[in-house]
Amino acid sequence: MEYESLNENVKKCQYAVRGELYLRASELQKEGKKIIFTNVGNPHAMGQKPLTFPRQVVALCQAPFLLDDPNVGMLFPADAIARAKHYLSLTSGGLGAYSDSRGLPGVRKEVAEFIERRDGYPSDPELIFLTDGASKGVMQILNCVIRNERDGILVPVPQYPLYSATISLLGGSLVPYYLEESENWGLDVNNLRQSVAQARSQGISIRAMVIINPGNPTGQCLSEANLREILEFCHKEKLVLLGDEVYQQNIYQDERPFISSRKVLMEMGSPFSKEVQLVSFHTVSKGYWGECGQRGGYFEMTNIPPRSVEEIYKVASIALSPNVSAQIFMGLMVNPPKPGDISYDQFARESKGILESLRRKARIMTDGFNSCKNVVCNFTEGAMYSFPQIKLPPGAIQAAKQAGKVPDVFYCLKLLEATGISTVPGSGFGQKEGVFHLRTTILPAEEEMPEIMDSFKKFNDGFMAQYESNFGYSRM
Ligand code: DCS
Numbered sequence: 001m002e003y004e005s006l007n008e009n010v011k012k013c014q015y016a017v018r019g020e021l022y023l024r025a026s027e028l029q030k031e032g033k034k035i036i037f038t039n040v041g042n043p044h045a046m047g048q049k050p051l052t053f054p055r056q057v058v059a060l061c062q063a064p065f066l067l068d069d070p071n072v073g074m075l076f077p078a079d080a081i082a083r084a085k086h087y088l089s090l091t092s093g094g095l096g097a098y099s100d101s102r103g104l105p106g107v108r109k110e111v112a113e114f115i116e117r118r119d120g121y122p123s124d125p126e127l128i129f130l131t132d133g134a135s136k137g138v139m140q141i142l143n144c145v146i147r148n149e150r151d152g153i154l155v156p157v158p159q160y161p162l163y164s165a166t167i168s169l170l171g172g173s174l175v176p177y178y179l180e181e182s183e184n185w186g187l188d189v190n191n192l193r194q195s196v197a198q199a200r201s202q203g204i205s206i207r208a209m210v211i212i213n214p215g216n217p218t219g220q221c222l223s224e225a226n227l228r229e230i231l232e233f234c235h236k237e238k239l240v241l242l243g244d245e246v247y248q249q250n251i252y253q254d255e256r257p258f259i260s261s262r263k264v265l266m267e268m269g270s271p272f273s274k275e276v277q278l279v280s281f282h283t284v285s286k287g288y289w290g291e292c293g294q295r296g297g298y299f300e301m302t303n304i305p306p307r308s309v310e311e312i313y314k315v316a317s318i319a320l321s322p323n324v325s326a327q328i329f330m331g332l333m334v335n336p337p338k339p340g341d342i343s344y345d346q347f348a349r350e351s352k353g354i355l356e357s358l359r360r361k362a363r364i365m366t367d368g369f370n371s372c373k374n375v376v377c378n379f380t381e382g383a384m385y386s387f388p389q390i391k392l393p394p395g396a397i398q399a400a401k402q403a404g405k406v407p408d409v410f411y412c413l414k415l416l417e418a419t420g421i422s423t424v425p426g427s428g429f430g431q432k433e434g435v436f437h438l439r440t441t442i443l444p445a446e447e448e449m450p451e452i453m454d455s456f457k458k459f460n461d462g463f464m465a466q467y468e469s470n471f472g473y474s475r476m
Contacts, residue, residue, distance in 0.1 A: 013168040014428075015161050021412050025422035035420045036452060038440040041216070041384040043290030043354075046443040051289065051350050053080060053343040054332040058325055060084030061095055079342045087328045095328075098321035102313060103130025103298070107331040111298050114334030119263035127301045127309065130322045130330060134246050134283040134297040139166050141242060141279050141299065144312055145207050146172035152199050154192065154209035154239070157430035158387065158437070160216040164430065175199040175206060176430060181389065184378050185218035187211070189229045196237065208240040209233075214247040214258065214382025217429050217439040219362075221256040221381045227264040235276045240304075243280040246297075247383040249287030252359040256381065262302055278302040284329045286384065288354040296326030296333075361442045361449055362386070368453030373464045380442060387426070390436045390460075395467035408436040414463060419455045 022039050029035045037045065044050065056076050059066075061084050066072050072081060088094055090106030102108065108125040115123035131137035142153065146167065152175040155163045159176075167174045177195040179185045196206055211230060213222045222230075234241045243261035251258050262280055266273050284296035301309060336351075337344040362380040369377035369388040377388035392400075392407050400410035408425035415438075416422055426437025444452055 009169050009171050013165045015165045019424070019428060020409060021416060021422060021424060024413060025416055028416070028420070033420055035416075035422050036444055036448075037422050038444060039422050039424045041286065041441050041443065042292050043384075043443050044292065046441070047445050048290050048354060048443070049350075050291070051347060053077075053337055053347045054289075054291075054329055056080035056343075057083045057087065057332060058328055061087055061328055062325065064088060064094055077342045079337060083332070087331060090331075091324060095324045097324070099130075099324050099327060101317040101319070101321055103128075103322055103327050104324070104331075107327045108298075110331045110335045111300070115260075115262070115300060119260055119266065121263065121266040123262075123300060127304070129299055129301075129312070129316060130327050131297040131299060131316075132295040132322050132326065133285060133292075134244070134281040134299075135162055136295075136319075136322070137279075137281050137297050137299040138162055138242070138244070140312065140315060142166050142170055142172070142208075144308070144315060145240060146170040149173055150204055152204040152206045154195060154206060155430075156187065156210065156212060156215070156218075157432075158217050158426065159210070159430055160212060160244075161428060163210055173199070173204050175204060178432060179215070179218055179220070181378065181435075184381070185215055185220035185387075187222065187226055187230065189233055192230075192233055206237065206239060208242055210242045210244060211261065212244040212247075213261070214250060216247065216383050217385045217387045217424075217426075217437075219378065219380035219383045219385055219387060221251060221253070221258065223256055224259050224264055227259065227261055228268060231261065231265050231268060231272055231276050231278075234278075235272050240277040240279065243278060245280055246283040246286045248282065249289075249355070250358065250384055251382045252362040253379070253381050258382070262300070265302065275303060277304050279304065284326065284333050287333070288351040288358075289329070289333055290354075291329055294326045294329045295323055296330045298330060357446050358384070358442060361444075361446055364446075364449045364453065365440065365442050368449075368456065372457050372460045375460060384441050384443060385439050386442055387429075387437050387439050389426075390438060392436050393464065393467045396463070399467060408438060411436065411463070412438050415456070415459055418459045421452065421456060 025035045057080050090104045091097055108128045111128050112123040112125040149171055152173045153167050154175050154177055157176040157178050164174050175195055177192045180188055199206060245260060248258045261278055265276055265278060280300045282298055284294055285292040337347045365386040366377050366379045369375050374391040375388050380386050390411055397407045400407040403410055406427050408427050412423050412425045423438045423440045
């Protein structure tokens with residue numbers, strides 16, 4: 001496998017979340033420097049404790065002999081024991097056996113029931129596939145859609161690089177549509193139309209459109225009206241809508257609660273509800289679960305023709321089976337303890353504690369960034385990130401050029417060296433020309449937050465003073 005002979009798509013593909021900044025941070029950590037990793041939305045790595053109930057259930061499923069121990073009731077609550085028995089009964093030989101390639105039918109039924117409760121419209125378990133994290137689902141679907149480099153996928157910019165990386169890996173074309181920073185990262189359908197017209201003039205046929213709601217890295221929550229416009233657009237242009245809804249539990253304001261694309265689609269009625277093809281993604285990695293390492297996810301298909309569903313099933317079969325323990329996490333996520341259950345109070349206390357802390361941290365971060373010189377930041381309405389714009393003085397851009405670095409990479413490297421804060425440069429998510437950002441997660445421990453923001457401010461304001469001149473700024 002000589003480097004020269006590798007698949008060119010592999011060489012082209014970039015994934016900034018684990019890019020140059022991450023590598024440098026890992027090096028510094030090895031040298032003994034304290035690093036605050038805010039580059040990945042990985043809550044447990046930042047100290048978040050697992051929710052007790054799901055871990056009890058999965059522990060029992062992993063060690064079923066405990067269920068035969070006469071003392072099991074002293075260690076585990078009765079509802080966790082009952083739930084472990086329930087999930088084991090859904091498997092064909094416990095966690096060590098492959099499941100159906102689409103996932104355990106019993107868990108897919110629980111997911112369908114969750115979707116129905118959430119949206120008020122029935123969902124069909126046959127159209128739900130369980131996956132190893134949402135990432136695998138996105139890759140499977142893009143793999144089915146992209147035929148060649150003339151197939152375009154509309155992707156929001158800034159976007160989460162899973163999309164750009166997978167599209168390059170599969171040899172398709174990413175067609176960007178820009179989110180409006182001055183409109184709180186809203187989506188303007190006129191921008192979409194422009195992007196489509198431009199791509200078509202270059203011979204690209206647009207096949208699908210991605211929305212990330214709530215947004216990564218931008219944190220915005222799409223309004224119902226906006227989702228309607230998007231669905232109408234997909235209907236008119238005959239695009240499959242890929243609704244990345246992995247942050248649906250991560251909402252930090254009350255004006256725009258999460259609303260699923262599917263609910264809006266169903267409410268639009270015929271012909272939209274019967275014709276728009278939609279695939280929605282979810283995961284156990286986010287929300288107040290944050291179980292990234294378990295690798296559990298699902299996608300649900302709406303209006304995808306049965307023959308295409310069959311083909312997607314065939315492709316899923318090549319990987320045999322998604323992780324079975326992760327499927328159980330998914331079952332638990334969509335069917336958590338209910339009021340009156342023995343474990344309910346603890347579960348509610350733990351999950352509420354995590355979400356409330358995230359909400360406070362979103363505020364502390366945004367306010368912290370906005371108090372810094374030449375930094376402006378929209379409030380994190382949802383998801384797990386803050387995405388401040390850094391108005392770099394010409395002197396800094398010049399210095400970056402001399403160092404052979406993209407300006408935001410230069411800034412983030414300096415920040416890392418000075419403070420140990422490891423971020424992702426905005427260019428990794430796609431940027432308008434001449435505008436610079438960085439992304440941090442809002443995940444560091446709440447008690448460490450004021451110190452982190454102080455240290456950021458000290459670095460930033462010093463950096464600006466060092467490079468400032470009177471020639472204007474990078475901001476358009
Ligand atoms: N979609 C979005 C928008 C994401 O942000 C992520 C993960 C995923 C899908 C995939 O998650 P799972 O495969 O774990 O279900 N977000 C990455 C990020 O930006 N930081 O951490 C991981």
